Amino acid sequence: MTRFSAPAAKANHAAMHIRPASSADAPAVWSIIEPMIRAGEPYALDRNLSRAEALAYWMGADKEVFVAEQAGAILGTYYMRPNQAGGGRHVCNCGYVIAPEATGRGIARGMCEHSIATARAHGYRAMQFNFVVSTNQRAISLWQKMGFEVVGTLPGAFRHPTHGYVDAFVMYQAL
Amino acid sequence: MTRFSAPAAKANHAAMHIRPASSADAPAVWSIIEPMIRAGEPYALDRNLSRAEALAYWMGADKEVFVAEQAGAILGTYYMRPNQAGGGRHVCNCGYVIAPEATGRGIARGMCEHSIATARAHGYRAMQFNFVVSTNQRAISLWQKMGFEVVGTLPGAFRHPTHGYVDAFVMYQAL
Numbered sequence: 468m469t470r471f472s473a474p475a476a477k478a479n480h481a482a483m484h485i486r487p488a489s490s491a492d493a494p495a496v497w498s499i500i501e502p503m504i505r506a507g508e509p510y511a512l513d514r515n516l517s518r519a520e521a522l523a524y525w526m527g528a529d530k531e532v533f534v535a536e537q538a539g540a541i542l543g544t545y546y547m548r549p550n551q552a553g554g555g556r557h558v559c560n561c562g563y564v565i566a567p568e569a570t571g572r573g574i575a576r577g578m579c580e581h582s583i584a585t586a587r588a589h590g591y592r593a594m595q596f597n598f599v600v601s602t603n604q605r606a607i608s609l610w611q612k613m614g615f616e617v618v619g620t621l622p623g624a625f626r627h628p629t630h631g632y633v634d635a636f637v638m639y640q641a642l
Numbered sequence: 643m644t645r646f647s648a649p650a651a652k653a654n655h656a657a658m659h660i661r662p663a664s665s666a667d668a669p670a671v672w673s674i675i676e677p678m679i680r681a682g683e684p685y686a687l688d689r690n691l692s693r694a695e696a697l698a699y700w701m702g703a704d705k706e707v708f709v710a711e712q713a714g715a716i717l718g719t720y721y722m723r724p725n726q727a728g729g730g731r732h733v734c735n736c737g738y739v740i741a742p743e744a745t746g747r748g749i750a751r752g753m754c755e756h757s758i759a760t761a762r763a764h765g766y767r768a769m770q771f772n773f774v775v776s777t778n779q780r781a782i783s784l785w786q787k788m789g790f791e792v793v794g795t796l797p798g799a800f801r802h803p804t805h806g807y808v809d810a811f812v813m814y815q816a817l
Contacts, residue, residue: 511730551773554801555686555810592807595796597772598726619794619812621770626729632767635730637794637812 481538483574485581488532488544493522495534495541499566500525507628509603510562511635525562533581535565535574542569545578547585550595559591575606579613586642593641600625601634614640656713658749660756663707663719668697670709670716674741675700682803684778685737686810700737708756710740710749717744720753722760725770734766750781754788761817768816775800776809790815 488496497518504521507514512524525546526532535543543565550560561582565574586594596615599607607617619637627633663671672693679696682689687699700721701707710718718740725735736757740749761769771790774782782792794812802808 507729511726511728513727513731551686551799552688553686554682554775554803555773555799557801557807558796558799593797593799595799598730600729618796621733621793621812621814622768622816624726624730624733624768624770624814626732628729632732637796639796639799641797 483577484536485533488534492534496525496544497522499544500564502567503564509600511598511625535578542566543574543578545582547582557592558595559586560595560597575609591642593639596638599636599638601636602627602630610638658752659711660708660753663709667709671700671719672697674719675739677742678739684775686773686800710753717741718749718753720757722757732767733770734761735770735772750784766817768814771813774811774813776811777802777805785813
């Protein structure tokens with residue numbers, strides 16, 4: 468039987484499926500965003516947000532939310548929203564989080580690719596990240612590979628839980 | 643009697659008083675922000691916002707709101723709020739609007755000076771404007787005189803009601 472059983476590591480290479488989140492996904496979304504919120508980085512969110520507050524933020528009415536599944540497990544989530552109202556509605560903003568145990572599997576890249584395709588399909592003309600913490604080199608490098616450019620630097624705008632005051636970047640790409 | 647009567651133009655030079663807004667100021671605040679909202683610029687707000695929606699935005703629980711009075715009339719309003727939560731809470735964001743008939747009286751400058759002093763008193767370390775429309779030269783020039791620098795350029799991020807897609811600037815100053 469051994470040769471027919473799937474090794475546990477197989478899940479790392481299973482196909483990723485990204486789909487709109489439903490309210491039934493809230494427990495999985497919370498399990499992914501809670502460690503990031505409690506860590507106080509890389510997103511500028513209050514570390515003591517309750518589950519309800521965090522889900523109201525991440526899955527709020529102003530956002531479209533997606534989840535990334537691999538081998539039946541939800542391992543990542545992202546949101547998309549207009550970055551500004553009125554004359555700024557043609558630029559979207561997204562935020563991405565992956566489960567701590569799921570790094571290195573291409574999930575962030577897969578969600579970013581999906582978000583860019585979704586944004587184009589929705590008619591957005593550009594995508595903007597308002598606050599990319601400068602110490603988050605892994606993310607910055609990925610966003611640059613995905614076509615984003617640093618268009619602004621906010622000096623000392625993020626108080627990092629271990630590094631103290633560090634810069635944050637504004638990143639942007641026309642779609 | 644003529645030499646003792648105050649000419650109407652005198653109001654232009656009357657002292658400005660800036661104070662926290664109360665709910666009783668909502669009608670005056672609405673009369674100031676409505677023309678800006680209906681014009682679709684310079685702030686990126688939906689032009690068809692209702693009075694209730696606009697006041698919920700401008701005077702929302704996340705903001706401190708002030709009004710500028712001159713000769714008993716409310717001629718300007720500004721808000722202050724943390725620009726980000728969590729590790730970004732030490733940077734504030736403000737928005738300023740003056741009544742259409744009150745331009746050229748130094749009200750914008752007075753409110754900006756007041757906001758910088760208030761921000762310092764509140765312990766903020768910096769002030770950021772997220773979305774200064776590049777065609778709003780008068781405001782940009784004033785903000786620069788007040789110590790702000792352009793730290794980012796968002797290409798085509800604002801659809802101006804008459805100029806079409808124009809850049810927006812991110813402006814920043816350490817306090």
